[in-house]
Amino acid sequence: MTRIISLTTIVAALAATAAARPAPSTHTVHEKRYGHHARWTNPLRIRSESDIHVRVGLKQNNLHRGHEFLMDVSHPDSANYGKFWTEEEVTQMFAPSDESVNIVKNWLTESGIHDVRITHTDNKGWLAFVATGEELENLLHADFYEYKDSETGHTAVSTDRYHVPKHVKEHIDYITPGIRFPFLQKRNALRDPLRIPTPPHIKAALSTSDSNCAKAITPDCIAQLYQIPPVTVSPSPDNSLGIFEEGDQYNQTDLDSYWAAYPSYGIPNGTHPILNSIDGGEGPGKNVQGESNLDFSLAFPIVYPQNITLFQTDDQYWAFSSQGLFNTFLDAIDGSYCTSCYAGECGNADIDPVYPDTHSGGYKGQLMCGTYKPTNVISISYGAAEDYIPQSYYERQCNEFMKLGLRGVSVLFASGDSGVASRSGCLGNSSTIFNPDWPASCPYVTAVGATKIPVNGSVSGGEVVANDPAGHPFFSAFASGGGFSNLFPIPDYQADAVASYFANHNPPYPSYSGSILGENGGLYNRSGRGYPDVSAVGDTIPIWIGGESVIEGGTSASAPIVASIITRIIDERIAAGKPGPVGFLNPVFYKNPDAFNDITQGSNAGCNTAGFSAAPGWDPASGLGTPNYPKLRDVLLAL
Numbered sequence: 174m175t176r177i178i179s180l181t182t183i184v185a186a187l188a189a190t191a192a193a194r195p196a197p198s199t200h201t202v203h204e205k206r207y208g209h210h211a212r213w214t215n216p217l218r219i220r221s222e223s224d225i226h227v228r229v230g231l232k233q234n235n236l237h238r239g240h241e242f243l244m245d246v247s248h249p250d251s252a253n254y255g256k257f258w259t260e261e262e263v264t265q266m267f268a269p270s271d272e273s274v275n276i277v278k279n280w281l282t283e284s285g286i287h288d289v290r291i292t293h294t295d296n297k298g299w300l301a302f303v304a305t306g307e308e309l310e311n312l313l314h315a316d317f318y319e320y321k322d323s324e325t326g327h328t329a330v331s332t333d334r335y336h337v338p339k340h341v342k343e344h345i346d347y348i349t350p351g352i353r354f355p356f357l358q359k360r361n362a363l364r365d366p367l368r369i370p371t372p373p374h375i376k377a378a379l380s381t382s383d384s385n386c387a388k389a390i391t392p393d394c395i396a397q398l399y400q401i402p403p404v405t406v407s408p409s410p411d412n413s414l415g416i417f418e419e420g421d422q423y424n425q426t427d428l429d430s431y432w433a434a435y436p437s438y439g440i441p442n443g444t445h446p447i448l449n450s451i452d453g454g455e456g457p458g459k460n461v462q463g464e465s466n467l468d469f470s471l472a473f474p475i476v477y478p479q480n481i482t483l484f485q486t487d488d489q490y491w492a493f494s495s496q497g498l499f500n501t502f503l504d505a506i507d508g509s510y511c512t513s514c515y516a517g518e519c520g521n522a523d524i525d526p527v528y529p530d531t532h533s534g535g536y537k538g539q540l541m542c543g544t545y546k547p548t549n550v551i552s553i554s555y556g557a558a559e560d561y562i563p564q565s566y567y568e569r570q571c572n573e574f575m576k577l578g579l580r581g582v583s584v585l586f587a588s589g590d591s592g593v594a595s596r597s598g599c600l601g602n603s604s605t606i607f608n609p610d611w612p613a614s615c616p617y618v619t620a621v622g623a624t625k626i627p628v629n630g631s632v633s634g635g636e637v638v639a640n641d642p643a644g645h646p647f648f649s650a651f652a653s654g655g656g657f658s659n660l661f662p663i664p665d666y667q668a669d670a671v672a673s674y675f676a677n678h679n680p681p682y683p684s685y686s687g688s689i690l691g692e693n694g695g696l697y698n699r700s701g702r703g704y705p706d707v708s709a710v711g712d713t714i715p716i717w718i719g720g721e722s723v724i725e726g727g728t729s730a731s732a733p734i735v736a737s738i739i740t741r742i743i744d745e746r747i748a749a750g751k752p753g754p755v756g757f758l759n760p761v762f763y764k765n766p767d768a769f770n771d772i773t774q775g776s777n778a779g780c781n782t783a784g785f786s787a788a789p790g791w792d793p794a795s796g797l798g799t800p801n802y803p804k805l806r807d808v809l810l811a812l
């Protein structure tokens with residue numbers, strides 16, 4: 174299962190705000206709004222004497238060198254492989270420059286905001302001050318209005334455009350209050366459609382000692398497929414598998430049923446992940462839709478007795494109503510992220526949860542910033558399409574995954590369950606263009622696709638790309654997510670693999686490569702980052718939900734399997750006297766395709782096509798293939 178986010182509705186700006194205030198020729202428009210949500214109504218010009226909290230977000234420094242820095246510590250050929258950075262080193266490197274701080278401060282003081290009124294926040298990302306309405310309007314050459322949210326009654330101050338001096342523009346990301354509206358949209362609590370009650374013939378197959386892996390995937394099947402040996406080294410206290418959850422909780426009784434069904438793994442009843450509660454997130458709980466149960470059921474038999482850390486994110490209100498995804502989690506594991514700025518997004522964008530949460534039952538603490546240490550490996554089975562949220566939001570998150578890699582964290586994402594489409598469908602006027610998945614398409618995460626054992630197949634007979642038409646076995650169609658990003662270009666570590674795919678197994682569809690979507694009838698972006706990177710089995714997996722045995726599937730299952738394998742290998746590295754963390758995995762993976770079982774059959778259907786076909790070598794359906802534990806261990810232990 175991957176989480177989706179509903180589309181926003183934009184309407185034209187109200188006539189009341191249409192007349193833009195002129196600005197002097199020394200100034201330029203910094204941000205401009207083209208419309209806003211219809212529910213924001215009743216604009217009233219702000220009173221000139223009202224006090225307004227203003228924050229000026231400063232541009233981060235050195236971001237353009239992030240890729241180079243990350244490759245320096247993650248590429249197996251680099252002399253600095255594994256020399257990961259501390260959190261402080263990362264913060265320092267990307268903090269806004271003194272030059273930016275001085276130029277912006279000078280502009281403010283020359284505009285009458287005296288130095289003693291300006292606070293430079295601890296993390297260096299913001300200049301903050303209180304201004305009167307008149308001062309704000311004069312500073313930004315803008316008319317500000319207070320709007321009312323017709324659904325919640327909340328008010329927000331906003332303008333349709335504002336100006337800054339030309340020489341200041343490049344040092345600022347954005348200013349609040351600016352052109353934004355806090356955006357609260359109810360997100361549907363999705364029941365996972367990739368699920369059916371376990372049919373009797375599969376129950377029968379499970380009860381025999383000779384488990385039939387083509388009928389149902391058990392922990393034994395996963396161990397056999399990837400040659401995962403029993404645990405031989407003591408779990409290190411410096412290791413734990415991190416798993417992200419939001420809007421879904423695990424049920425201990427369901428996990429216990431799983432432990433009891435596979436007694437050879439020796440997992441006692443009551444075994445559960447260690448909760449790192451983020452902004453009021455609770456687990457276990459009553460909201461059991463299946464994602465958490467699936468993730469922990471699959472991961473524990475691989476990593477036990479190593480621990481799993483549950484990053485349960487957002488209180489019950491925001492876990493279902495926020496449009497954004499992952500930012501509060503990233504805030505909680507990196508203090509510099511809470512307030513840093515990039516490409517128009519500073520701190521939490523208005524589509525993210527707000528803490529303290531004033532809603533009934535809401536989390537009353539402050540937004541968590543750098544509260545938890547990230548685990549060495551983090552698995553995330555949630556996502557959406559690249560076209561849901563402004564590009565700047567994704568770019569900022571993608572850079573954060575880069576920074577986590579610099580710190581030695583391996584981040585793995587499920588690649589999506591809709592093949593070359595997304596659950597929101599396909600792109601273009603006639604909905605024919607492939608729709609890439611986010612954050613799988615970020616070049617600084619490891620995207621994991623799903624495979625299956627074909628009907629009548631066997632563990633030794635090889636896997637194929639998971640691609641099930643509706644009703645076989647799930648209610649809705651399921652195809653492993655894959656394709657090419659529209660936002661991120663092909664990264665260097667992958668360039669040869671992608672070129673080889675195009676040269677030897679050219680897809681039968683027209684493509685585009687410039688900035689015009691669908692140019693020349695193209696269906697996919699030939700200059701985009703290809704995904705997934707790797708795969709693991711993700712189909713026909715019996716687990717328990719609410720006391721019932723059900724069949725689950727999806728790339729949701731695949732990501733925690735690969736993440737568990739990496740966690741195990743980190744324990745082996747530590748036992749061998751090496752530093753544990755392996756950080757961003759892709760440069761090592763693409764240099765060592767032999768550590769994966771090449772998947773050459775199947776495709777990832779979507780947008781009324783068969784999708785991309787698997788082929789020898791890397792392909793945008795199965796990536797490099799599924800892990801071979803002994804080979805991958807040898808590769809990672811040699812580093």
Ligand SMILES: *[C@@H]1O[C@H](CO)[C@@H](O)[C@H](O)[C@H]1NC(C)=O
Nearest residue numbers: 408409410411447478479480
């Ligand atoms: C796992 O977590 C428990 C509870 O926090 C702790 O007592 C134990 O030492 C941890 N195990 C390892 C290997 O770190």
Ligand SMILES: *[C@@H]1O[C@H](CO)[C@@H](O)[C@H](O)[C@H]1NC(C)=O
Nearest residue numbers: 426427429430431433442443
């Ligand atoms: C563990 O819990 C499951 C689910 O409640 C139950 O079926 C099983 O009998 C329990 N096992 C033990 C040893 O208590």
Ligand SMILES: *[C@@H]1O[C@H](CO)[C@@H](O)[C@H](O)[C@H]1NC(C)=O
Nearest residue numbers: 387626627628629630631645
């Ligand atoms: C699987 O095997 C059964 C029994 O031999 C056969 O009836 C069925 O057609 C096979 N299905 C596929 C997809 O090969």
Ligand SMILES: *[C@@H]1O[C@H](CO)[C@@H](O)[C@H](O)[C@H]1NC(C)=O
Nearest residue numbers: 659661662687688689690698
């Ligand atoms: C296709 O990818 C390239 C490289 O990332 C990018 O510059 C271009 O804008 C993308 N095209 C579209 C239509 O998104």
Ligand SMILES: *[C@@H]1O[C@H](CO)[C@@H](O)[C@H](O)[C@H]1NC(C)=O
Nearest residue numbers: 600601602603689690691692
């Ligand atoms: C969609 O339709 C508009 C208006 O006809 C056209 O300008 C644009 O090129 C079309 N886009 C695609 C991807 O076909």
Ligand SMILES: *[C@@H]1O[C@H](CO)[C@@H](O)[C@H](O)[C@H]1NC(C)=O
Nearest residue numbers: 424426427458459719720721
């Ligand atoms: C967990 O599942 C068990 C078995 O179906 C059920 O009795 C229990 O109420 C569930 N617990 C929660 C908190 O939902």
